[in-house]
Amino acid sequence: MNYAMALDYQNCINCKACEVACKEENGVQLGADKQRIWIGVVEGTIFGKPFINLYPSQCNHCIDAPCVNVCPTNASHFAGGGIVKVDAHKCILCKGCMEACPYDARFVDDTMVAVDKCTFCDHRSLVEGGTTACQATCPTKVRVFGDLDDENSDIVKLLKTKRFFFQKEHTGTLPKLFYILPDDETYAKQSVSHHTKIHTWDEIQPLYAQARERRSKEWRK
């Protein structure tokens, strides 16, 4: 099992159903900077015409997760399936992981006195037919959660037919949020930069499988 998420981000309408479902499902502390998941908004004008691009996001559950690497107490760890989690009782709030994370996906939960983050809803998504709260509630079905090791999972089936990219790929953490590039070239160009590397499943799969093999020894059972 190697859990990941694909995001058909061009479906997003910024309604924030996912944010609320996440907070309600996981009892996330209230507060503007307390987010396990969020919608990244890029807006501006091109030749006077407004545009908005939306990039729904959350923890990338990187294969080479820098937050796990830097944690002095092993509070940040890989759970089964490569899900990056925090043991609240081991966390000493040094916030090293928050510094290390390229995605700013972590925050301090004052009620737990520990760093908190997305868990891919492993309490509900890993049961047969289950999925994350954010995917279940989404009106336009942006997200597809699934197992990269399973050829027949929803996510692998989708990735095989699409091109995709990662956020901040250059940091080398092997992130597992796959952003599905629009098939339509015009729309594809509008939502990525010139530098964005575009991938296909056939090309990326060996690299990810290799890295998974290397790091999965650390995964807790």
Place this chain on the structure above:
Amino acid sequence: MKVEISRRRFLQGSVALSIVGGTALSQTSILAENAKKSKELPLLKQVPTICEMCVNKCAAIATVKNGIVTKLDPNPYFPKSRNMLCARGVAGIHALYDPDRLKYPLIRTGQRGDGKYRRASWDEAYAFIQEKLVKILDEEKDNRSCIGYCAGEGLAEHTFKTFMADKFGSSNFLNHSTICLQTAVSGYTLTIGGYGQADLENAKYVIMAGANRAEAILTPDTMDMFKRTRGRGMKLVVVDPRFTNSAMHADTYVPIKPGTDLAFVLALTYVAISDQIYNRSYVAKNFVDFDKYKKHIIENEYTPEWAEKITGIPAATICKIAHDFMANAPQAVYYQGRRTTWSKNDFQLRRAMALFSALGGGIDVKGGIVFGKKLPLGEHTTTAPMYAQAKPRIDKNLAAVVGATGTWVGWRNMVAEGKSPYPIRGMFVYKQNPMLSVPNTAKTRQMFEKMDLVVVIDTMPSDTAMMADVILPECTYLEREDPVQSFAGIEPAIAVREKAIDPMYETKPVIEIMRGLAQKLSKPLWEITKKYDEDVQDELEDADEAEFYEENGFDLSEPFMHSQEETNKHLFVEKYGEEAWGILREKGVFYPNMLSYFKKIDNNTYQCYPKDRKFYSVLKLEEEYDAETFLHDLCVNPVDIADLKRSFNTPNKKVECYLGSMESRGVDPMPTWKDEEFVKVPSGQFKFISGRHAQFTQNSSQNNIMLLELMRENYIWINDQEAKALGIAFGDTVEVSSRVGRVRIKAYPTPKIVPQTVFYIHGFGAKSEGLTFAHRNGASDNEIIEDTIEPVHGCANMHDTIVSIKKV
């Protein structure tokens, strides 16, 4: 005398009710069952419910642990909302557990509006209402219409209405229609026979003007369309003064001056007709009076060049849109929208939109505007007493067609300005907040101040509740069973809201409130009727009083005596049987063959109906015109529409170009642009427009902490260039003033809005101190919106207000 008696019996008749009525079960057996249930409280259960965070009614599953609702998830069985629940839906838990909720009946102790109340028992509250009502009705000689009443939209609206209209006997009812989309519903209905539903799962070309499905979520439209935009099968044109989240998905975004949509549609029609690109065989077969309309459009020279000057949209863009639309027709839709009335020409705008869609042939076909099917439910009847002294509603003559839901602004103004033909002495308000939702708040306040008895039934201490003499606390939607409802559509279904937990505090569902009130009021009000109603006096000469009272429906509590669950069972089992009832209770949803049709395809996709079992084209199948099915919306009284529909010259369901029946009422028979009706913006000032977004529903969710997380307060959108000239920067507090009021609000300068236009979302700016989080948070739009009405239904013109802005 005998003639009068028989006339009386004839009029009395029986009123069809969808919510109430008799079952064979006695009260005691119902109570016994309830008592048994509450003993064996399961630790974990999943209860199907219907969301009430907005009016869309998505099906949800409430997870209840140890009697506490811990999570709301989508219910995939319901075809209308499939497997989705938006931010508001998921945040419904905080409507239930809002610490500011109304918990006990309250009786006012201070001045009206100053928020001072004392806790009272239900008995005390009922007794207070009884005493006041008896005095008022005695003084008004049993004119039941001296008590007005209003209700917000919801599954139990009808329960309240049954009490106030059918049993209590007042004709002065108001609901959201005339501050909502009555002009749109009736414009479409009178033109193409129904309001319908746009089939956005199959449409290839959609013009969405003013509607904003990304931020004003409506299912299945929102779910269907945004999976198909951006080069994935649906070409989308968004016409809006603002660059919205829907515009973000558009292939073509067309900024437009507010209030000029009619000119845009007329020009599209001109191009379609003069370039002969419309579906000529369809028009020949299905239109009535097309020649008149064609002549009207061509002779008035509604050219794209003419429209460019009015709308600000380049003529070439208009030509291209008309051509692209017709090239994709009939899978092309000019989206009906669900907006409030914008300006005086709104009814004509909606007619022109419907006619333009119909020119392409996209009515009652897959990918066009479809009517779908509605599954029947059983009916119950109650006897409505006749009150000879009750007078007709006061606002009948304020517009061409004032229906049973009145004209909110017109009615309110008559009362506030003392222009009512007879005094309106009191008001019952259920689940509506006119202090925030009706234009010109100062006048709404004036209206309430003139009244001797204001009763508010609500879950939250809203601004309107603060105007009440008595506040009766209703429980939230998660604490009650509501009337079972049938949802029409391409994939029709029946859904039920079951009770997730028992009502908290001393709150009650509205059916129980009505029962309690009716039991208290029936006898004392009967005495008043006996005193003043000569018909009743005459009849009592030969009749036994107790028998007469019973038979003629003067026992006002009769429709409310059974539990909602029993009534629902009766309504449902009559049509579908016991086994289906079991499915409905378990899944929350039922439609014939559901268990064999329903399939999970993957975590994101469910099939409710197989492709070949959906109801796209139905007109040939439906022999009779069933207004309720075709209307697709509860905003307008189907009877009003059916009356108009029947008065047509053409009973053959054709597309109506020329409305002769309206002409006699002083309404233009064909959509006509009138320069003199258009509100121009003087230099240095702005036109104010309002709207919704995906995180709040009007003002009902304004105190919800989870939603306030997403948006703390509302900001006023102002064009960035204009803001710069005025020295206004992001976050500056500005004062916005119109002829009727002024507010202070923070500024959001942005290129996403056209010049001379400002916008902020509706639903903020509450003044009630009972709302900890919403109190004085942002600004309320209706404090500054002027109270003018359009001439057809008396709907409030929401976008005809000119405002000035200054930095403070």
